[in-house]
Each structure stands twice: as C-alpha cells, then as structure tokens.
C-alpha cells in the first residue's frame with residue numbers, strides 16, 4: 001500500500017474544501033488518515049480462505065452458531081463506515097468444524113476492503129462453503145450504514161439486515177430454528 005500517496009490525497013482534499021492544512025489541528029491529519037486507511041484496507045489482496053483452518057470433532061454434525069461477531073467496514077460508494085454484528089450458522093459435514101477466532105479472521109479480511117454489506121454477507125457465506133465444506137451456511141449481518149443514517153433519511157441507529165444462505169441452511173425449517181436460537185434473549189450477544 002502506498003501510504004505517502006494517501007497522505008498526499010488527503011492533503012489535497014483538505015485544500016480543495018478550503019482548509020488551511022498547516023494549522024495545528026490538521027497538520028498531522030493526512031498521516032493519521034493514511035494510517036487508518038492502511039488498517040481499514042488491510043484485507044485487499046488477502047485470501048480469506050487461508051484464515052479458515054478446520055479441525056475434526058467426532059460425531060458433531062449439528063448446527064454451530066457463532067453469534068454477535070463485531071465488524072466494521074467502509075462502503076465502497078462513499079468510503080463511510082458501516083458496522084455492526086455478524087451471526088454465522090453452519091452445519092458441519094464429516095465432523096469438520098472451525099474455531100470462533102477463525103471466523104472472526106475471515107470477516108476481518110473480507111470487511112477490510114471497500115465493501116457493500118450485501119456482498120460482504122455473500123462472500124462470508126461463500127468462503128465458508130468453499131473452505132470448510134459444511135452441509136449448510138447461514139450468515140446474518142445487522143449493520144448501521146453511516147452513508148444512509150447521516151444523509152437522506154437521517155435516522156441514526158437504523159439497521160440494515162442482510163442474509164445469505166447456502167446448502168442445507170436454505171431450508172426454511174432449519175433457517176427458522178437458527179434464527180430462533182440467535183434471537184433467544186438468554187443467548188443474547
């Protein structure tokens with residue numbers, strides 16, 4: 001990543017909006033933003049499948065739910081944040097399961113790119129299907145998109161919910177059970 005180029009670009013934006021880039025508060029801003037962007041876009045060109053190690057747990061072919069994983073991303077249309085929670089449900093095949101931290105890493109790689117919530121949801125489901133080869137996957141993403149809530153309707157806190165289901169979790173009954181478990185107040189994340 002070309003950090004110097006980002007710094008230059010941020011300085012140009014500040015000049016273009018009529019700011020004095022030499023004043024105290026703004027002097028370090030291009031560098032700070034460049035550092036932030038380095039982190040926010042650290043998933044570009046990384047392969048999320050490499051993060052998904054699996055291991056074998058005998059006789060476990062029942063639903064596994066990883067609930068309330070926090071994520072943040074930047075929308076590719078406005079470069080404004082969207083953030084919230086991801087719930088991942090999968091039904092293992094041949095006892096292949098994975099750890100919670102592995103799922104978190106897959107989301108991090110995919111979220112740290114210019115994204116759209118809908119695509120991010122689908123990509124998480126697809127990566128899981130390809131790398132873990134479970135019988136089914138359901139991904140639910142609840143997020144606040146700042147480009148929606150700060151502009152236009154201006155309803156702060158409004159959530160957009162996206163889902164992606166694959167394999168046996170396309171089945172309505174299984175999906176309903178997964179949703180009931182996610183919504184259960186005793187399991188609240």
Ligand SMILES: [Zn+2]
Pocket residue numbers: 075076077078079080147148
């Ligand atoms: Zn946007």
